[in-house]
Amino acid sequence: MQIVFKATKRVEQGTGASRRLRRAGQIPGIIYGADTDAQAITLDHNELYHLLKKEAFHASILSVDVEGAKQAVLLRDTQWHPFRQQVLHLDFQRVDANQKIHLKVPLHFINGDTNPAVKLGGCMISHTITELDVQCLPANLPEYVEVDLKDLEAGQSMHVSQLTLPEGVELAQHGEGDPVVATALTVKGAATDEAAEGAAA
Structure with a gap:
C-alpha cells in the first residue's frame, strides 16, 4: 500500500x-x-x-x-x-517509472530465535549491517530484504552474496569485497559451560 x-x-x-x-x-x-x-x-x-x-x-x-x-x-x-x-x-x-533508482532498503532478519546455534549452542547473532544498497526500477523496489538465519552455524558469518534479492533488484555495492551481514558469535559463558561439561564427561 x-x-x-x-x-x-x-x-x-x-x-x-x-x-x-x-x-x-x-x-x-x-x-x-x-x-x-x-x-x-x-x-x-x-x-x-x-x-x-x-x-x-x-x-x-x-x-x-x-x-x-x-x-x-x-x-x-x-x-x-x-x-x-x-x-x-x-x-x-x-521518480521516473522507466529509470532505475538507487536506494537503501532495510534488512529484516528471520529465524534468529529458532536458529540451532542460538537455541542449543548458546550463540548470539550479531547483525553487522541493517540495510542494503540496491538499484532497480521503481515498480520492483522492495520494502525490505529478508535475511533467513535458520542455517547459520556457530562461528559462521553470512555475507551479502548469500542473500536472495527479489526479481529485478540488483546490489548497488560500493567498493570491493563481500560484506558480512550477520555472524553467530559464541557467548563466553556458553563456551565455558561446554568445556566444563566436556571435562566432567
Whole structure:
C-alpha cells in the first residue's frame, strides 16, 4: 500500500519565511528531479513527523499530493533540529517509472530465535549491517530484504552474496569485497559451560 501525504506550493522562500512556517507547525520542503524544475513545498509537521517514524516511509515510493496533483517521489534528505523533536526541512526526488533508482532498503532478519546455534549452542547473532544498497526500477523496489538465519552455524558469518534479492533488484555495492551481514558469535559463558561439561564427561 502506497503512502500518500499532502503538500502545498510554497511561494515565500528564505530563512525568515522558513522560520515563520515552522512556528506555524509547517515544514518547508522541495521536490526535484526527473528533468523538471524543482518545486518548493510546505508540509504539515505533525503528519510528516509521524510518517518519518515508519520504516516504509524511508524505503518506498511515496505519493505526494501537491494541491490535487500527485507525484511519485522518494525521500532523499531529512534535516532535524539539533535537540528538539522538530523536522526542519525535507527533500524529495521525483521518480521516473522507466529509470532505475538507487536506494537503501532495510534488512529484516528471520529465524534468529529458532536458529540451532542460538537455541542449543548458546550463540548470539550479531547483525553487522541493517540495510542494503540496491538499484532497480521503481515498480520492483522492495520494502525490505529478508535475511533467513535458520542455517547459520556457530562461528559462521553470512555475507551479502548469500542473500536472495527479489526479481529485478540488483546490489548497488560500493567498493570491493563481500560484506558480512550477520555472524553467530559464541557467548563466553556458553563456551565455558561446554568445556566444563566436556571435562566432567
